[in-house]
Amino acid sequence: MTLAVERSDSSCGATIRGVDLSGPLDPELVSQIRSIWLQHKVVAFADQQMDDDALERFTLAMGGFGEDPFFDPIAGSEHVAAILREADETSGLFAESWHSDWSFLPKPPAGTCLLAVDIPPVGGDTLFADQVAAFAVLPEERKEYLRSLTAIHSAQRGYAPSGLYGDADEGRSMAIRSDESANETFEHPLIITHPETGEEAIFASFSYTVGIKGMSDEEALAFVLDLQSWQTRDEIVYRHRWEPGMLLMWDNRSVIHRATGGYEGYRRELHRTTIAAAA
Numbered sequence: 001m002t003l004a005v006e007r008s009d010s011s012c013g014a015t016i017r018g019v020d021l022s023g024p025l026d027p028e029l030v031s032q033i034r035s036i037w038l039q040h041k042v043v044a045f046a047d048q049q050m051d052d053d054a055l056e057r058f059t060l061a062m063g064g065f066g067e068d069p070f071f072d073p074i075a076g077s078e079h080v081a082a083i084l085r086e087a088d089e090t091s092g093l094f095a096e097s098w099h100s101d102w103s104f105l106p107k108p109p110a111g112t113c114l115l116a117v118d119i120p121p122v123g124g125d126t127l128f129a130d131q132v133a134a135f136a137v138l139p140e141e142r143k144e145y146l147r148s149l150t151a152i153h154s155a156q157r158g159y160a161p162s163g164l165y166g167d168a169d170e171g172r173s174m175a176i177r178s179d180e181s182a183n184e185t186f187e188h189p190l191i192i193t194h195p196e197t198g199e200e201a202i203f204a205s206f207s208y209t210v211g212i213k214g215m216s217d218e219e220a221l222a223f224v225l226d227l228q229s230w231q232t233r234d235e236i237v238y239r240h241r242w243e244p245g246m247l248l249m250w251d252n253r254s255v256i257h258r259a260t261g262g263y264e265g266y267r268r269e270l271h272r273t274t275i276a277a278a279a
């Protein structure tokens with residue numbers, strides 16, 4: 001079976017219709033999906049009838065479960081977390097700032113899956129910015145400079161007790177648990193080489209990049225903010241519009257992403273798993 005792929009009009013993002021992911025997955029189908037995912041970086045599967053077991057089966061087939069700190073899973077599952085906002089919730093939007101999932105871990109997840117459970121009739125799009133494209137068009141001299149840098153990642157801005165989702169965060173329906181371990185840091189090259197495609201990508205975001213080796217905190221902050229405006233220019237951003245029943249899978253090694261609002265008064269729930277880094 002050859003899958004029909006509709007490309008988005010951006011440099012990343014594609015939609016696949018007419019495939020059923022609710023049951024056991026044929027290895028040939030898995031291999032086709034993985035190669036479409038590596039090419040387009042973000043792939044949506046429309047009109048699915050998947051439950052949490054199917055989401056787990058799909059995640060296992062794509063590479064196995066990643067580590068998920070700071071979230072409690074939903075009841076009855078070890079690996080599925082709910083991205084949830086109740087209709088009357090007033091806490092700040094979750095994940096509204098650009099990031100690559102859990103980039104502060106020594107082995108950040110290769111990908112993330114998000115399954116639509118309750119989709120509002122308006123708003124709640126997810127934005128993706130193509131980090132291979134962001135790097136590719138830079139002048140060679142700038143590329144060389146960026147390649148020489150090491151980024152310091154940490155979950156502290158979000159998940160430390162003093163962070164956005166920490167002690168002062170009230171009324172949130174998502175099961176986030178902040179703790180002191182969020183202050184730990186881990187270094188990654190600023191420019192990574194994708195282990196499966198060999199492409200170079202910028203691996204940084206304001207959410208999790210808290211320093212650059214050799215720069216003062218002030219210099220690093222200014223550098224990261226300036227770089228992020230380059231990383232998220234309109235021409236390399238794909239706006240994903242959710243449909244009921246949709247499954248989305250993205251590659252954390254080649255895109256950064258963020259949530260958007262615009263659905264005040266409506267409930268939004270998606271179930272999320274992460275795909276482990278390639279061994």
Ligand code: SIN
Nearest residue numbers: 083095125126258259
């Ligand atoms: C996330 O960053 O995991 C959530 C994205 C979204 O809610 O659209």
